[in-house]
Amino acid sequence: MEGQLAHIGAGLAAIGSGAAAIGVGNVAGNYLAGALRNPSAAASQTATLFIGIAFAEALGIFSFLVALLLMFAV
Amino acid sequence: MAVDKSGLVFKPMDQFVVKPLFGGDHVGLFTVTNVTFWMALAVVAVVAMMVLGTRRRAIVPSRGQSVAELAYGFIYKMVEDVAGKDAVKFFPYVMTLFMFIVMANFLGLLPMSFTTTSQFAVTVVLALMVFVTVTVVGFVKNGTAFLGLFWVTSAPLALRPVLAIIELISYFVRPVSHSIRLAGNLMAGHAVVKVFAGFAAIAAVSPISVVAITAMLGLETLVAFIQAYVFTILTCVYLKDALHPSH
Amino acid sequence: MATDITKVSSHNAEAAASAPGMPQLDFSNWGNQIFWLLITLVVIYLVLSRIALPRIAAVLAERQGTITNDIAAAEELKAKAVEAEDAYNKALAEARAEAQRIVAEAKAEIQADLDAATEKADAEISAKAAESEKAISEIRAGALESIKDVANDTAVALVAALGTQAKEADVTKAVATRMKG
Numbered sequence: 001m002e003g004q005l006a007h008i009g010a011g012l013a014a015i016g017s018g019a020a021a022i023g024v025g026n027v028a029g030n031y032l033a034g035a036l037r038n039p040s041a042a043a044s045q046t047a048t049l050f051i052g053i054a055f056a057e058a059l060g061i062f063s064f065l066v067a068l069l070l071m072f073a074v
Numbered sequence: 075m076a077v078d079k080s081g082l083v084f085k086p087m088d089q090f091v092v093k094p095l096f097g098g099d100h101v102g103l104f105t106v107t108n109v110t111f112w113m114a115l116a117v118v119a120v121v122a123m124m125v126l127g128t129r130r131r132a133i134v135p136s137r138g139q140s141v142a143e144l145a146y147g148f149i150y151k152m153v154e155d156v157a158g159k160d161a162v163k164f165f166p167y168v169m170t171l172f173m174f175i176v177m178a179n180f181l182g183l184l185p186m187s188f189t190t191t192s193q194f195a196v197t198v199v200l201a202l203m204v205f206v207t208v209t210v211v212g213f214v215k216n217g218t219a220f221l222g223l224f225w226v227t228s229a230p231l232a233l234r235p236v237l238a239i240i241e242l243i244s245y246f247v248r249p250v251s252h253s254i255r256l257a258g259n260l261m262a263g264h265a266v267v268k269v270f271a272g273f274a275a276i277a278a279v280s281p282i283s284v285v286a287i288t289a290m291l292g293l294e295t296l297v298a299f300i301q302a303y304v305f306t307i308l309t310c311v312y313l314k315d316a317l318h319p320s321h
Numbered sequence: 322m323a324t325d326i327t328k329v330s331s332h333n334a335e336a337a338a339s340a341p342g343m344p345q346l347d348f349s350n351w352g353n354q355i356f357w358l359l360i361t362l363v364v365i366y367l368v369l370s371r372i373a374l375p376r377i378a379a380v381l382a383e384r385q386g387t388i389t390n391d392i393a394a395a396e397e398l399k400a401k402a403v404e405a406e407d408a409y410n411k412a413l414a415e416a417r418a419e420a421q422r423i424v425a426e427a428k429a430e431i432q433a434d435l436d437a438a439t440e441k442a443d444a445e446i447s448a449k450a451a452e453s454e455k456a457i458s459e460i461r462a463g464a465l466e467s468i469k470d471v472a473n474d475t476a477v478a479l480v481a482a483l484g485t486q487a488k489e490a491d492v493t494k495a496v497a498t499r500m501k502g
Contacts, residue, residue: 047152047155047156047307050300050303050304050307051304051307051308051311053300053304054255054304054308055251057255057259058251058254058255058258061254061255061258061259061262062251062254062258064258064262065254065258068261072087
C-alpha cells in the first residue's frame with residue numbers, strides 16, 4: 001500500500017516537469033520576441049538565454065528527481 | 075522495475091549501476107570499474123582532440139585543429155565576457171571542467187555506454203569544487219567585502235536582512251542545483267531512451283519506439299552540449315561574483 | 322540541502338541494498354567514483370594547461386601575426402599599385418599633350434603652305450587677268466580703228482555714189498567728229 005502511494009506521489013511530482021516546460025517555453029519565447037524586435041542585440045544575450053533556461057529547467061529536474069526518489073528510494 | 079504480464083521489461087536505471095570491470099561484486103576505493111573505463115575514454119578523447127589535433131601547429135588549420143581552436147576560443151571568450159578580463163587565469167580550470175563534461179556527455183550517448191556525468195558522485199564533486207573555489211577566491215580577493223554580495227545596498231534598509239537571508243540561501247543552494255541540473259538532465263534523457271527501448275519489445279509499437287529513440291538521441295545530443303555549456307557558463311557567472319561582488 | 326539529500330539517501334541506501342534503488346544513491350561506491358574523477362580531472366588539467374592550451378594560444382598568436390603581416394604587405398602592394406597607376410596616368414597625359422602639340426604644329430605648317438600656295442595662285446591669276454585685259458583693250462582699240470576705217474571707206478563710197486568727189490581727209494575728219502559725238 002505504502003509503495004503504491006509512493007508511486008502516486010511520483011506521478012504527482014512529475015507534474016513539476018510540465019511546469020518547468022512552461023517556464024522554459026516562456027524564457028525562450030520572450031527571448032525570441034525580443035530578438036525579433038532588436039536582432040542586433042540578440043547575439044549578446046544568448047548566454048543570458050541559456051542561463052535562464054538552465055535555471056528554469058533545474059526546477060523541473062528537481063521534480064523529476066523527487067519522482068525518482070519516490071519510485072526507487074522510498 | 076516492474077515486469078508485467080505482457081513481458082515488458084523496464085529497467086531504466088540499470089545503466090547507471092557502477093560495476094567492477096574485472097569481475098567481483100565489491101567496489102573498493104581503487105577498484106577499476108566502468109566509471110574508470112569511461113572516464114579514461116573521456117581523457118583519451120580530450121587528449122586526441124586538444125593535443126593530437128593540434129600537433130602540426132599549422133597556420134592554416136586542419137579540421138581537427140580547427141575544432142580544438144574553436145573549443146579554445148569558445149571557452150576563452152566565455153570566461154572573458156562573463157567573468158571579466160581578470161578571470162582569464164582561471165581559464166585552464168574552466169576549460170578542464172568543460173572538456174571533461176562535454177566529452178563524458180557525448181561518450182554517454184554511445185549505446186551500451188556508461189554516463190559518468192549522470193552520477194551524483196561525479197557532479198556533486200564538480201559543483202563543490204566550483205563552490206569552494208569561488209568562495210575561497212572571493213574571500214582572498216575581496217576579504218570581508220565579499221560578504222557585500224549578500225547585503226544588497228540598492229534595496230531599502232528594512233528589506234536588507236530579509237534579502238541577505240534569501241541571498242545566503244541561494245548562495246548555498248548553488249552547488250546543489252549546479253550538480254543536480256547536470257546529473258538530472260543526463261539521467262532523465264538516458265532513462266527516457268531506455269523506457270522507449272522497453273516498448274520496442276511489442277511488435278506493434280516497435281517502429282514508433284525506434285523513431286522515438288532516434289528523436290530522443292537527437293535531443294540528447296543537444297542536451298549533452300547545452301548542459302556542458304550551462305555548467306561552464308554558470309561557473310563563469312559564479313567566478314564573476316567572486317571577483318566583482320558588487321551587484 | 323546537499324547534506325539533506327545525503328542523510329535521506331544514506332538511510333535509503335541501506336534499505337536499497339536489497340531492493341533495486343537508484344544506483345546513483347548507492348553511497349558505497351561514491352569513494353571509488355570520486356577517486357577516479359579526481360585522477361581524471363588532474364590528468365585533463367595537466368594535459369590542457371601544460372600542452373594543449375599554450376600550444377593553441379601560440380598557434381593563434383602566430384596566425385594573428387601572420388595575418389597582420391599579410392595585411393601590411395597587401396597594403397604596401399596596394400600603395401605601389403596606386404603609385405603605378407598615377408605614373409601611368411601622368412605618362413598618358415603627357416603623351417596626349419605631345420600628340421596635341423604635334424597636331425597643332427602640322428596644322429600650322431599645312432596652313433602656311435596653303436596660304437603661300439593661295440597667294441602664289443592669286444598673283445598668277447591677277448597677272449593673267451591683267452594680260453588678258455591688255456589683250457582685250459588692244460583688240461578693242463583694233464576694233465575701233467577698223468570701225469573708223471570702215472566708216473571712212475563707207476563714207477567715201479557713199480559720197481562717191483552721190484556723185485561728188487570729196488576729199489578723203491575731210492571725210493575722215495567728219496567721221497571722226499561724228500564718232501566722237
